[in-house]
Amino acid sequence: MSHGKQITLYMHTVGPNGWKVAFVLEELGLTYEPVYLDFRKGEQKAPAFTQYNPNGRIPAIIDHKNGDFVLWESCAILLYLVDKYDTEKRLTVTDDKGKYTLTQWLFFQASGQGPYFGQAFWFMKYHSETIPSAIERYQKETLRVFSVLDGVLAKSPSGYLVGDKVTIADLAFVSWNKFGVEGIVSAVDGVDVEKQFPAFYAWYKKVYARPAVKKVFEIYEQLQK
Template structure:
């Protein structure tokens, strides 16, 4: 079976979801892809067709057709695969050993500290989860007040991994609970620099068009 695009990412159409961070990086690296959007309400993520790709039955998963239809799942593992194999100029990753482990550290923090809690605050305004969102913001603020980016003095996949949930939290989940721009100025500035990138704007445009239907 031939594929016009190199990659097939599997994700959902709605919500920030982990699948979108993969698309941010595909766009940023200029890699060609055609997304498959699973319908959550129809439990398509639990179908035999999909669980053959991802036995965990969650999004995202990515198929690399130019690497023998290699399949990888778990969003941050996908990001590492993409930069290790296809970011030849090392634009979104780092080469220094210590910085590489710092990058992996931030990916783990995003996966364990941001994703599970930020998701619980959308759309339900549950106070304890909002407090956890602000705790994560405080961690990021403490670092970003001293440096522009998380690792290596440039935007990397560590930064990109935070975009989706931060965007929802800043604009919706904690909008009436905290003045993010005032209380977390370094985080807010960092986020604005990320969402102003052309690659991220393209992905937001895709999300908007999908959610109109």
């Protein structure tokens, strides 16, 4: 593999967690080479990848400009990227309380958004049998997460999660938000996300519209064709 680009990013053509790393790489202007693992072939569990991530999940990065440093878990990667390369602190904050609040939201994304949305997709699309109670549970959890975010964002003067600007806390949610809005709750009768969760929806669309995020989603859309 050529190391002409700074970062090798192991990801998946659909899996949201890899894409949130790509957003931050683009925002910071870091060059990266995406390696899309084929889950149907079990490449994420093969030794060629588990030598980097023993958990056999995406994403993982190799930073070739930092001694081929390997890191996995998407939110850990986001923290590393801003700590190491966001010298102007464009995507993070500098005050102590703000740092902890930012980390809080990364934990909530990793533990409260991703798993619930992921289970919703699994039972809606991939499970071997249809289990209505499981589908309903995780669709409701998706709406609950939307409600949590909406309540906080409605009180935020900036419309962002931390401080007065976009940070990795906001960017961490975007890809799962897209799948939640367009895939999970679109199948639920009587739900209008824009009307029921207006602060959440405005934030989602604002972050989605950022040039770096739009560029990454354009790549994503091309891969789905």
